[in-house]
Amino acid sequence: MITRADAEALDAADPLAGFRERFVIEDADRIYLDGNSLGRLPVATRDRLAALVAEWGTRLVSAWEDWIDLPAQVGDRLAEGVLGAGPGEVLVCDSTTVNLYKLVRAIMADRPGALVTDSGNFPTDRYVLEGLAESSASRATRTGHRELRQFDADPVLGPSPDDVAEAVAPGDVALVVLSHVAYRSGAVADLAAIEAAAGDHGVPVVWDLSHSVGSVPTELHAAGARYAVGCTYKHLNGGPGAPAFLYVREDAQTGLRSPIQGWFGQAEQFDMERPYDPVPGIGRFLAGTPSILGLAAVQEGVGLTAGAGMAAVAAKSASLTGLVVAYLDERLGPLGFSLGSPRDPARRGAHVALRHPQAWPICRALIERAAVVPDFRGPDIVRLGVAPLYTTHAELFDALERLRDLVERGEHERIDATRSRVT
Numbered sequence: 001m002i003t004r005a006d007a008e009a010l011d012a013a014d015p016l017a018g019f020r021e022r023f024v025i026e027d028a029d030r031i032y033l034d035g036n037s038l039g040r041l042p043v044a045t046r047d048r049l050a051a052l053v054a055e056w057g058t059r060l061v062s063a064w065e066d067w068i069d070l071p072a073q074v075g076d077r078l079a080e081g082v083l084g085a086g087p088g089e090v091l092v093c094d095s096t097t098v099n100l101y102k103l104v105r106a107i108m109a110d111r112p113g114a115l116v117t118d119s120g121n122f123p124t125d126r127y128v129l130e131g132l133a134e135s136s137a138s139r140a141t142r143t144g145h146r147e148l149r150q151f152d153a154d155p156v157l158g159p160s161p162d163d164v165a166e167a168v169a170p171g172d173v174a175l176v177v178l179s180h181v182a183y184r185s186g187a188v189a190d191l192a193a194i195e196a197a198a199g200d201h202g203v204p205v206v207w208d209l210s211h212s213v214g215s216v217p218t219e220l221h222a223a224g225a226r227y228a229v230g231c232t233y234k235h236l237n238g239g240p241g242a243p244a245f246l247y248v249r250e251d252a253q254t255g256l257r258s259p260i261q262g263w264f265g266q267a268e269q270f271d272m273e274r275p276y277d278p279v280p281g282i283g284r285f286l287a288g289t290p291s292i293l294g295l296a297a298v299q300e301g302v303g304l305t306a307g308a309g310m311a312a313v314a315a316k317s318a319s320l321t322g323l324v325v326a327y328l329d330e331r332l333g334p335l336g337f338s339l340g341s342p343r344d345p346a347r348r349g350a351h352v353a354l355r356h357p358q359a360w361p362i363c364r365a366l367i368e369r370a371a372v373v374p375d376f377r378g379p380d381i382v383r384l385g386v387a388p389l390y391t392t393h394a395e396l397f398d399a400l401e402r403l404r405d406l407v408e409r410g411e412h413e414r415i416d417a418t419r420s421r422v423t
Helices: 004-012 017-022 043-067 070-083 096-108 123-137 161-168 191-199 281-285 292-308 310-335 359-369 393-409
Strands: 090-092 114-118 148-151 173-179 205-208 227-230 245-248 351-355 375-377 381-385
Touching (some): 004 310, 070 090, 070 281, 070 292, 096 281, 114 161, 123 148, 123 173, 148 161, 161 173, 161 191, 191 205, 245 281, 310 351, 310 393
Parallel strands (some): 114 173
Antiparallel strands (some): 351 381, 375 381
């Protein structure tokens, strides 16, 4: 049986152990297992934002000389240190939803055919595609009618290369949108194999990296990926509502035109009497004035992850989630829990889905009565997110012990089961 001493031994050998002290942790007894929704606050970010606010107060508009290129500068650091991409291929800007819209709409402009995703993809991705399909189908366009097709993937293992090959086989598909890590099960899709399966039919794939960036290796160049979007407030610890990112491989940028034509994407931006003329390269996907406070926070978060190294981050993620799986097998099965994530650590991201018929009240009981913060995903998942930079094996073991004790005592049955808006 796994013991706390086993967990402590893993922490003693952890090469990333020193990163925990670089985060704000005000209540050591409160075990935070929701970093896959919102990461903790880095100490450096707290200090950087305080200094930036002071700079705003003293320098005012003159500080834009130093701020104006931050979307590309932070994007280059993210590309090199985390994404396995190159300079001039990543921008940090807008939200994941807006970036997905911009990128899909730009690709659609020269590609007639259907839009494809899996039915279990994250809702915002499906909503964006639904809206694009409806708007283009409601009027005559030079690209013709659009149809949104959704295929059913394995609910635990996620979309496979065979799923994608079958979906694009009819030959009338414009593009495919998929998540690299499934938001419910944590399944990691095979980037390279799916790129190859779609590429055999000449179909591009747009990846949503929101649940994978900073938690599992992406290596976009090595996988042959051309397009991606993602958020920065989960494993990159950029803060609530932090700017997202957009990736377009350099050789795929030519000819793409953002559907949101804003002044930050304009060549010679301050020659304001000129008609719109997009800047060459990735910068054409900029639109409005960027959030400088948000970009500074992302810059600090990316720096932490890049400094740790994605190989070490991925190894610890596998170790932490492996502890959850082992504990589930030993102690939680008799209490009605089952695994809703892949068993193979190479196919598992940085969260584990524990399935239980009473998942919602169990989540609420953990938060209200056991000082453990997970999250709930319908219909029956208690989602335990581990953050390799600050989650320890010992606190994770303690959280699992509290979960087991709570359910054995029936604490969850005495919780108000009314659903809240935020789960």
